[in-house]
Amino acid sequence: MSYLVLIIGFLLLILIGAAIYAVYQRDLLYAVIATGIINLVLTALFFILQAPDVALTEAAIGVALTTIIFIITIRNTVRFEDEHDNKNQKSKPE
Helix, strand or coil: CHHHHHHHHHHHHHHHHHHHHHHHCCCHHHHHHHHHHHHHHHHHHHHHCCCHHHHHHHHHHHHHHHHHHHHHHHHHCCCHHHHHHHHHHHHCCC
């Protein structure tokens, strides 16, 4: 029983760390990857807490579909590094 508490505590620490990282990350791609990690940890927690139907739904929608949609959207827009590099190139005197 104590191993289960340690595993859940470790997963909760990863969850909180990834959430803080996703909020403060300036690069959108890394923030989306962090939210994918959050969804993956939630999937594991749901499975440990004996809710396999919720875990399966979280894995399918949260980890797979949402992350893919966000990555496609970021690919079609400007990422932080690209915008930052363009500003630096425009401000340099030639």
